[in-house]
Amino acid sequence: MNRSTLKDLLEKYRTPFEEEKDFVPEFIVLTGDPKAFLRERKEGHFTASAWIVNKTRTHALLTHHKKLNRWLQLGGHADGNENLMEVAMTEAKEESGLISLKLVDSLIFDIDKHLIPANKKEKQHFHYDVRFLVEAAMDESLTVSEESKDLAWVAFDAVPDVVGNNKSILRMLEKTSKSEYAL
Template structure:
């Protein structure tokens, strides 16, 4: 997927969640910046993440992020790579060790824009996160890296207690219930 394909996907993206429809316009505005895939764009930049379900689709892998001190799905900066699906898959592999995964839904699973606090020389900014849903065939291959304090399969029914009902994660939980393969 390149920038033009991403623009087309976002233009055609539909959601019953009003916040995602607002985000859609903001994503399209950001994509007009040549450097929107670079973290050097200090007010905000494109990121990609992976919502990874186990084979029975009743649990998702979350990592307790060291820097942000929160439970989150795997994901990260695109660092110039316009192929957000590739970035989501790369981040998934780096942050969880899971290699045997399948893209469950062709296209964008979720759009989110969230604030990132200032840290050292980097000012507060926003991550424009494009999210994709995967399923792993080998859930026992979890391997934590240096970015997380902990990595775990969390039952979808228990996620709210881990993420304090954070709206974007709860939105993906709701969407997971609608997935059929």
């Protein structure tokens, strides 16, 4: 995958969720920015995430993000890598220690534009997050990274209680139960 492939995937991307539809044109335009995959693009840049589920689609793997102090999907910055699928898989492995990760589909699973609050190192900015659906075995041991406070397999019915009103995670949860992604 490169920025041209990403642009093609975004142009073909379809979603029934209005908030996600609103993001698509911005994501497409961003693919043309030379700094789109770099943190140095201060107004916002691409990131990639893995929505990790178990094979029977009953649990999702979430990380308690240290800086944001919230339960989230695993993922991170592209740091110049235009292959966001590769970024998502690399980040998932680094942040979980899992080896058994399996990409379910090479198509984009979800997109989300969200504001990252200012901190000591950077001003507030947007993450344009491209997400992929990934499977993993729940019996494999987890390794908490320096970026996390904790990792947990969370039962689908408990995810709303854990993530609160995080619409993007609730959206991915809903998508996971749809027939095209269910077993």
